[in-house]
Amino acid sequence: MKIIIFGGDGYLGWPTAMRLAKKHRVFVVDNFCKKKIEIENQVTPLFQQVSLQERVDIWNKISKKNKIHFEYGDLLNHRFIYDFLKKIKPNAIVHYAEQPSAPYSMIGREQAVFTQHNNIIGTLNLLFGVKKHCPNAHILKLGTMGEYGTPNIDIEEGYLKIKHKNRYDILPYPKSPHSIYHLSKCHDSANIIYLCKIWDLKVTDLNQGVVYGVKTPETELHKKLNTSFHYDHIFGTILNRFITLAALNKPLLIYGKGEQKRTFLNINDTLQCIELALKNPAKKGYCKIRNQYTEIFSLINLANQVRDAAKKININIKIKKIKNPRFELENHYYNPTNKSFSKIGLKPLKLNSNFIIESIKYVQNNLKSINEKTIYPNIKWKI
Numbered sequence: 472m473k474i475i476i477f478g479g480d481g482y483l484g485w486p487t488a489m490r491l492a493k494k495h496r497v498f499v500v501d502n503f504c505k506k507k508i509e510i511e512n513q514v515t516p517l518f519q520q521v522s523l524q525e526r527v528d529i530w531n532k533i534s535k536k537n538k539i540h541f542e543y544g545d546l547l548n549h550r551f552i553y554d555f556l557k558k559i560k561p562n563a564i565v566h567y568a569e570q571p572s573a574p575y576s577m578i579g580r581e582q583a584v585f586t587q588h589n590n591i592i593g594t595l596n597l598l599f600g601v602k603k604h605c606p607n608a609h610i611l612k613l614g615t616m617g618e619y620g621t622p623n624i625d626i627e628e629g630y631l632k633i634k635h636k637n638r639y640d641i642l643p644y645p646k647s648p649h650s651i652y653h654l655s656k657c658h659d660s661a662n663i664i665y666l667c668k669i670w671d672l673k674v675t676d677l678n679q680g681v682v683y684g685v686k687t688p689e690t691e692l693h694k695k696l697n698t699s700f701h702y703d704h705i706f707g708t709i710l711n712r713f714i715t716l717a718a719l720n721k722p723l724l725i726y727g728k729g730e731q732k733r734t735f736l737n738i739n740d741t742l743q744c745i746e747l748a749l750k751n752p753a754k755k756g757y758c759k760i761r762n763q764y765t766e767i768f769s770l771i772n773l774a775n776q777v778r779d780a781a782k783k784i785n786i787n788i789k790i791k792k793i794k795n796p797r798f799e800l801e802n803h804y805y806n807p808t809n810k811s812f813s814k815i816g817l818k819p820l821k822l823n824s825n826f827i828i829e830s831i832k833y834v835q836n837n838l839k840s841i842n843e844k845t846i847y848p849n850i851k852w853k854i
Contacts, residue, residue: 492530629660680736723789798852
């Protein structure tokens with residue numbers, strides 16, 4: 472297959488490109504807007520990556536499989552999208568190319584508008600381009616479990632069968648997003664469901680949980696093929712922040728009571744899910760929604776696991792609860808399903824103390840690179 476990965480420079484985009492290049496012709500596209508946001512907000516990953524072009528060159532030199540092709544481009548430029556899709560005629564498209572940070576979207580008006588404009592219009596441009604030049608291509612669009620929020624009913628996979636006044640229907644699952652970023656994902660989903668119906672497109676919307684980890688079999692092939700590890704309060708996911716604080720021998724920071732529950736998965740399971748979704752595409756005229764996660768933890772449970780694992784390597788840390796900067800329910804019912812991936816063969820990697828210990832040691836080897844100030848939150852959802 473010919474596969475385009477939009478957002479190919481990203482935390483998930485780059486490992487996905489290498490994984491898929493083992494079996495397919497892969498084209499990566501990026502406009503590097505995330506790196507621009509990092510500079511503007513003075514946050515950096517644990518270690519600097521070489522440029523995407525250099526990573527592609529290294530992969531193409533050492534890989535015995537297919538080469539990766541790089542193209543600079545922006546989904547907000549519809550002419551570029553049209554020309555590129557017409558030229559490549561992909562069989563599948565993996566769409567990661569969105570501003571991925573909930574905290575960033577809540578800084579202020581400028582960041583909120585950028586997030587919604589970049590994410591929603593970029594996705595619309597892609598859908599129009601696919602309709603015009605490759606209508607049979609299967610689109611894998613990265614969504615988020617945060618679209619659902621924390622409803623007081625079970626969370627299904629995108630759709631809900633309901634009864635109202637003795638009548639039944641299957642409708643998109645009600646959304647209650649956590650942030651302006653998550654709102655952009657909800658608008659994406661609504662647009663995709665509608666346009667699949669009227670244009671006969673086939674899209675899989677992957678509502679993903681919180682991803683952790685940085686090592687994959689492909690990133691281990693060369694020291695310069697690594698993906699990014701963010702520990703800061705804008706781009707760093709919670710487990711990465713906990714691991715970094717443990718490596719620094721600092722208290723693990725819990726927002727509020729710590730009873731908030733979220734879904735999680737290892738980065739290698741993200742890659743596994745992408746491969747499985749490609750092998751099991753949506754039907755034409757339908758948006759297939761899959762919940763992409765493997766485990767559910769409360770924040771306090773996650774912190775306890777990190778604290779206990781750290782003890783095994785003689786790091787004794789405390790758990791510290793701070794005022795929650797986010798606007799969210801802290802005590803809530805939470806029961807999502809992810810049966811669709813189980814049915815097509817997902818074999819999950821479960822979080823364990825060995826992984827946490829290995830990750831802490833990994834960060835300890837790079838302590839000089841850490842800007843400790845960027846770990847602590849200074850963005851408030853509600854003023």
